[in-house]
Amino acid sequence: MNLQDDDFTLFGLPPQFALDRAQLDERWRTLQAQVHPDKFAADGAAAQRVAMQWAVRVNEAYRRLKTPLERASYLCELRGAAIGAENNTAMPAAFLMQQMEWREALDEAHGVDAIERLDDTVAAFEKKLLAEVATLLDERHDAPAAAQQVRALMFVQRFRADISRRLEALDP
Numbered sequence: 001m002n003l004q005d006d007d008f009t010l011f012g013l014p015p016q017f018a019l020d021r022a023q024l025d026e027r028w029r030t031l032q033a034q035v036h037p038d039k040f041a042a043d044g045a046a047a048q049r050v051a052m053q054w055a056v057r058v059n060e061a062y063r064r065l066k067t068p069l070e071r072a073s074y075l076c077e078l079r080g081a082a083i084g085a086e087n088n089t090a091m092p093a094a095f096l097m098q099q100m101e102w103r104e105a106l107d108e109a110h111g112v113d114a115i116e117r118l119d120d121t122v123a124a125f126e127k128k129l130l131a132e133v134a135t136l137l138d139e140r141h142d143a144p145a146a147a148q149q150v151r152a153l154m155f156v157q158r159f160r161a162d163i164s165r166r167l168e169a170l171d172p
Helices: 007-011 021-035 037-043 045-066 068-078 093-108 112-139 143-170
Strands: none
Touching: 007 021, 007 045, 021 037, 021 045, 037 045, 045 068, 068 112, 068 143, 093 112, 093 143, 112 143
């Protein structure tokens, strides 16, 4: 085990989008048990600092691997297709039109039912995009195309957060 290993190597998992969540959770518990700073309390401050670095590294990798969007983004970057969302906002025209339609629908939605219907629609689209990302990464090995879908997913997640805020504002 090396602090510089990629997350998949650290967890002993194949570098792919599809993963067994139970296996990931079990591996995380095993790694945490090996590196927990309390285990090194009798070994001095330096050993505890190193253990703390390991614990942070393991938790960071676990968080990234268990979150589908973060895992997809990480895999794209490992395969040389940086997401670069801050500099690369290029999206297919059809998706840009979809974004505008959803924004208008949210602006015009009145009441919980209308907003929840919109959220259901967007959630279904998000699920479809995640399936496409899985295919692009695990079957077609097309990281650049997957990176484009990851950028679309980032928008979808931000938009769903906007929907949640609207719903919370309506909640008495």
